[in-house]
Amino acid sequence: MQNESISKKELLELSKISYGQLYRWKRKNLIPEEWFIKKSTFTGQETFFPKEKILNRIEKIKNMKGDISLNDLSKVFSPNLGEIMIGSEEILKQNIVSQETINFYTNERGKSREFDFEKVLYLYVLENMIKSGKINLDEAKMILDFLEDSYPKYKNKISELIFLRKLGISSCCLVSETNEINFENGMKIVERLNITDLIEELKIKMV
Amino acid sequence: MKNSVEDLKIDGSERSAGGKYNSVIINGEGNIDGNLDCTYLKVNGKCEVNGNIKADSVNINGSNTIKKNFNAIEVEINGSINVEKDLSAEKIVSRGNTSVGGDCNAEIFDIKGAFAIGGFLNAGELVLNLYGPSEALDIGGGKITVKKESKLNFLGLLSLVMPFGRNSALSTNSIEGDDIYLEYTKAKAVRGNNIILGPGCEIELVEYKDNFKQDDTSEVETQRKI
Numbered sequence: 470m471q472n473e474s475i476s477k478k479e480l481l482e483l484s485k486i487s488y489g490q491l492y493r494w495k496r497k498n499l500i501p502e503e504w505f506i507k508k509s510t511f512t513g514q515e516t517f518f519p520k521e522k523i524l525n526r527i528e529k530i531k532n533m534k535g536d537i538s539l540n541d542l543s544k545v546f547s548p549n550l551g552e553i554m555i556g557s558e559e560i561l562k563q564n565i566v567s568q569e570t571i572n573f574y575t576n577e578r579g580k581s582r583e584f585d586f587e588k589v590l591y592l593y594v595l596e597n598m599i600k601s602g603k604i605n606l607d608e609a610k611m612i613l614d615f616l617e618d619s620y621p622k623y624k625n626k627i628s629e630l631i632f633l634r635k636l637g638i639s640s641c642c643l644v645s646e647t648n649e650i651n652f653e654n655g656m657k658i659v660e661r662l663n664i665t666d667l668i669e670e671l672k673i674k675m676v
Numbered sequence: 677m678k679n680s681v682e683d684l685k686i687d688g689s690e691r692s693a694g695g696k697y698n699s700v701i702i703n704g705e706g707n708i709d710g711n712l713d714c715t716y717l718k719v720n721g722k723c724e725v726n727g728n729i730k731a732d733s734v735n736i737n738g739s740n741t742i743k744k745n746f747n748a749i750e751v752e753i754n755g756s757i758n759v760e761k762d763l764s765a766e767k768i769v770s771r772g773n774t775s776v777g778g779d780c781n782a783e784i785f786d787i788k789g790a791f792a793i794g795g796f797l798n799a800g801e802l803v804l805n806l807y808g809p810s811e812a813l814d815i816g817g818g819k820i821t822v823k824k825e826s827k828l829n830f831l832g833l834l835s836l837v838m839p840f841g842r843n844s845a846l847s848t849n850s851i852e853g854d855d856i857y858l859e860y861t862k863a864k865a866v867r868g869n870n871i872i873l874g875p876g877c878e879i880e881l882v883e884y885k886d887n888f889k890q891d892d893t894s895e896v897e898t899q900r901k902i
Binding site for chain 1: 764781782783798799800815817819820841849852853854867869902
């Protein structure tokens, strides 16, 4: 089912968009070039798309379009973390993370007035986990150390952060796309965070 | 950073290694061996770039050849341009000959002259006033207008150099857009919301959503309302 494709004509009908919109989004790189797949059919050549991905993406574009410009939107879907710098007051004002998380970071790393996108992402991950009460502050410190160390090396491949605990001892790992992971029974998966989704969320909050 | 960016000026005939500049002005003949990254590029004469161009504003009077990609915000061409890979810009205004080996992306693509695009032509607004036979692999966009100009009213010389003969003004596989007006166009398929075919078109398949009109001198094999 995952590899099911949809023809361009079906897509326009199903998602109620026009050729003009489709091509505009393609120009703005909201829809990646690789999703336009040309195939020969008995009526000549037609373009197909990976069905699930494209429908998902178009839904997102339509939902967000009212609030932000297409150019900003293309930054959201770009896998590269922008060279955005953001001050701590701004982070609080935009409700990206809470004062507690910033305090925690300040305690660990000293005061910093501006954060680049990666730092904000780490804060955002911590915020999510601390707020849900799944980790304590020592564990948060471990995750921060781990992210700072490992994330920059693999950033374009990473899709999930998994936080584990067994018999009171905790650990975490970063996983790249697609693979299934099995742990033995005693291992408890405390939290799985989809980093790619978090990045998209975060970018929407920041633009 | 800002202080290290200089201008490049070539008068006469010169070679340059390329690099990052503020403004680049070429009067005469310039050869650039490498990528060119600048805010403003002006060519009066001839320029050949053995690499990519990335620029904000580009003004070409004469001819320019780019061996790789050409990426800009605004491009104005009076003369001819030849991009061997992709061309993308917010706005492209060309009076003359435009040739692109790969894909061409623009919000506004305004042509008076002729063009040849090896890949896909994707533009928000396409205004093609054709003085010579033109082609693209496929065309997609919002508003697409294709007109064949009579030989006398503009650049009489140009039409002598590039006569239509018996050819169509534009040939392509498919044209897809919201509002489409075509003259002297030959295509396998034209799809859109509102389609008007002026004189001299040969289209195998027309698929439209709202309106379709055609001139008596245009031939359409199959037409379908969707």
